[in-house]
Amino acid sequence: MTDAVPTPRTYLPGEWYAVLGPSLVLALPPDRRDLAAAAWAAVDAGAGAEELLDLVLASGLRDLAGLALVSTDGDRTRVLVRGQAVCLLVAGGEETVADGRGLTTWAEVGVDGVEAVSLELGPGSGGEPLLAGDALVRASRVLWPAESVPGPASGPAAPPSYAAGRLPGSTDPASEPSSLLSSPAPAVAVAAGSAPAPEPVLDPDPEPEPDTIDQAVPSVDDPVIAPVDEPGDRDEDALETAPFAGMPAAPAVPPVPEPWTPPAPSAPEPWSPGADDHDGRTQDGSWDVSEFQRRPHGIPGQPEGPSVTSRPVAVLQLSSGDSVEVDRVVILGRAPEARRFSATEQPRLVTVPSPQQEISSTHLEVRPGTGADHGSAVVTDLGSTNGTVLVQPGLPAESLKPGIPVQLLPGAVIDLGDGLSITVARP
């Protein structure tokens, strides 16, 4: 029934399992991973919708809280939904909804000439719409054709300004380009002109606003969704219309069997320029900002403690004559700089003389210790070129390993080279 070309669909990451097969989509709730795996294996082996339904229902309905099966056979699209799943079908401008919520068994609908399908599955985990061919994915929503992540002009009121983009050779009256191509006209003309292989139109997409998306698909509530312009769905069973933005008009009867290059995962840059828009995607988006709170700065692996202490834990006596209290992070070097500190924890930068330039510009750090080192100072070589030698009382001299903090004993001597040493004294 279908060729080997995978059917690209767009999905939003989520919890449900969605098995995307050549002419069907099966979705299962998060607790049925076993079933999803079995179903994927069956689909991958070529199972059709009937076999899949048998497989899924084999263990009964009681343990199957939800289910969605959308299959296409010729012109007919059949939908079966149970539980949380809701499926929206668009055919000839009319919408049909199959809603599984609140039903004892399931809801089933069949629609001819479906142009676009949106399958709502449950809470999203956030993130961008992604493209998938035949695959097992975790999704909150699946849409196809892939273009049906609606673009800015997907509303019925869109001006028919791109009628010129229609393929001259189009034989299918249903393939009216819907006047919804959002790409600049010349790009569309190019895509339309090269009929055998309408490549994805990746020209700059004029500013798709998230708000527009919300209008276009009422159920979208994730502000981070950006439109994805991708190559047209050329699955034989899918309709040929380009109801949404960015889809090159394609001939209903392809002149050659392989008119289209599938957007393989290896596609170098599958994201449309529209996705470059970071407007509206603030930290209030789907990412949990707490994951990205400030990490301990300075020394990786060392617990962050108060880097400013009320009393100094040590005094550094420089051989150049200066002395520096360690009541906060102290960074020493030929021309030291401090990176990535917070407003309340500004380090003290101490410039030391280095006539031979042997000392690195940012050479080492001494800071009040935390945890087991509480009450003393710890020294860390910050990746200096010529290294640092530490002599602790009663211990052999050691070379500091860059980035590894060492607790300082009173009386320790730190040698930075170029004749400069630091003696660690009690405050």
Place this chain on the structure above:
Amino acid sequence: MRQVELHHGAATDVGLVREVNEDAVLAAPPVFVVADGMGGHEGGDVASAIVVEEFAAMAEGGYDPARATEVVARTLEACRDRIEAYAEQQRAAGVGPFHAGTTAVVALVAEHEGQPAWLLANMGDSRAYRLHGGRLHQVSVDHSVVQELVETGVITADAAAVHPERHVITRALGGTERSEADYFLLPLGSVERLVLCSDGISGMIDDEEMQGILDSVPDPRDAADALVAAALEAGGRDNATVVVVDVVGSAETSYDAERQRLSLQQKLGALP
């Protein structure tokens, strides 16, 4: 502290795709800011404009260079309060789920242990670079999802450049999260040329191209224009904004810097 003589150039362009320039830029020596606003319903351009206004007022009023970090933190706080107040007002007016936010990258001359230094602060993905010895180095660290992924070793820096979420930022001024800025303190002498830019520049041209321009165009004004032109040339998919500042020396008087400041004020017409 000695007077530091700075020459600067600033340029901004709406780009080839956007309709509104939500970037804002301030060049009021020795204070420089680039802010990249975001949010629909004009939230973005208002938010970035607020940042510029607040820092312009700070520069105008003068600040204690020895306490520059505090001053910047306070000014950022004032920006955030105003942005939130504005968003609140819009929501109250029934604009809907309104939010306004902006990135900010700030550079100003500070004093540390009696020496002049650049104090930089950033939130979001607007960047600070320095050119030294003909080499360009990124100083700021983006507060973005991909940067976090790079730092945790999940993806490489090269993968980050094309990652689909590369524009999702994790810290911003505005919104409910009160995230903090990162600060950087660089000795003045370690920076020959300082660059602040929005991701409409850094996202469109790579560091190598940026370095080529910055290293070959001597006048900072020409360099700023050239960077924006290069970003447009590369596609101009976002608002492109850049400030280029050269430290030309320390002097007791700084005729050129003062003249430039006055000229800027006349152009902007906004400063009293």
